[in-house]
Amino acid sequence: MSDIQRIVELYNLYGSKRRVAQELGISRNTVARYLQRVQDVKDGVKDEILPKNRQIQRPCTILTPEIRGRIHAILEENADRPKKQRWNGQKICHYLNKQGHGISYTTVKREIASWKQKHGHRDVYIAQETDPGCRAEFDFGKTDLCICTRWGKYPMASMVLNNSLYRFGRVYHRETLLEIFDAHIRFFNDLGGVPATIFYDNMAAILNPKTKNWNSRFLEFSLFYGFEPHVCNPRSSHEKGTDEQSVGYMRRWAFSERNTFPSLDEANLYLAETVTKINAGKVYRRQSPPCVGLLAEQKTFSPLPALEFSNYQSRSARISKYSHVAFESNFYSVPDTYPSHHLTQKYSPDIVELVGGDQVLACHTRRFGKGELAYDLTHFLKTLSRKPGALPNSRLFRQLDEAIQRILHRHYEGRNKEFLPILSLFEEVSEEELLSAIHLLEEHGMVPTYETLRCVIRHQTCQLPEISFPPDPFRMEVPNLSLYDHHLLGGR
Structure with missing residues (x-):
């Protein structure tokens, strides 16, 4: 900006653009251009002399048509090569520099991106339509809640039937296999049956990310309830798009208006009420509400097992000298009458049980903070x-x-x-x-x-309730006391 001010001062002094250009060592056209911009600002034609976000587009001199054509030819040949042996940007840049072309990796990447935008593959999705009771989807999503005056990100399990769009949701403290099982069990009990197949993300809790093998405990669970699990391809959320949208849909409907609760149980009660209203209302591209569509799907569900799946994990624990056991940085009390120093700890998403032999010594509500105490004074x-x-x-x-x-x-x-x-x-x-x-x-x-x-x-x-007697079936007339008086007077 100081250079422009110098141009204006010299022009006012000499009155000649050529003289100003000679003294500053710049082109006369440059002097004329900036003098014209100053005049346009004075006349109100423009708002500023120099734009704030000025972009200088300079043609790339190193990327000649010959080099550009060679890059395009290599990219076209990639379509016929094995996927793991194709040319990438680094290899193309190294090849061109080896041929004597001094080109940078950034220029090569920019040209590859431009070519892919014009000639790259366009993703095409195939719309799916499932039969009633055939398919359900499961997913976890984070939701911001204030529980007991503390803000945190809580995982929300979401399950949906693809055909009727019947939804189910529940908020948890953790995102482990126990919570996955608990959400499924509650969903199956809510449906009154089990869908044929359930689709999942590539969750590490149920699928080993390296070996791509199913978790053995999860396979036992699927065989117990009789459904077939499927996973989507990596980074292919559209294959499970119904549930991907259901997570955000339920989160907005439930927790946009209210996000503060005294406990997680209160949050789940509020979420259940909201989901019930969603299932009772009209939904997109469905002729009937989800709760009505569920009635048709229930006819095709597999029946629930006679016994419910035992959703817990166990571990051995040592009792400290303070008569408590540590679990996930929290402490749970043990009765001081128990003589041994070791016991078995059984834990589920909500409960922690302490077992000694065949006897349940204590049952505590599971804690999820750090250093919290779950003590029973009677212990x-x-x-x-x-x-x-x-x-x-x-x-x-x-x-x-x-x-x-x-x-x-x-x-x-x-x-x-x-x-x-x-x-x-x-x-x-x-x-x-x-x-x-x-x-x-x-x-x-x-x-x-x-x-x-x-x-x-x-x-x-032990206060006894009031006893109410049935009405007397015999009716007695009201006595005439005048007859009694007559007898007292000697019958006179």
């Missing part, structure tokens, strides 16, 4: 009876409701052992029932003790 009552001083500052006690902690600090300070019978009530009732009894006693100004709490809980849980 430590025996240890607390021997070490009552450890109760107030223990992690498991601080997980309880503030009302229960307040009883210890207000009425049982320094008497932790006397407070333990109150905690033993967790073996009989839930925390909600115990809190209800505590609030009832505090409202009447009574100190919550083991005896008073047990009395209130028993009264609430």
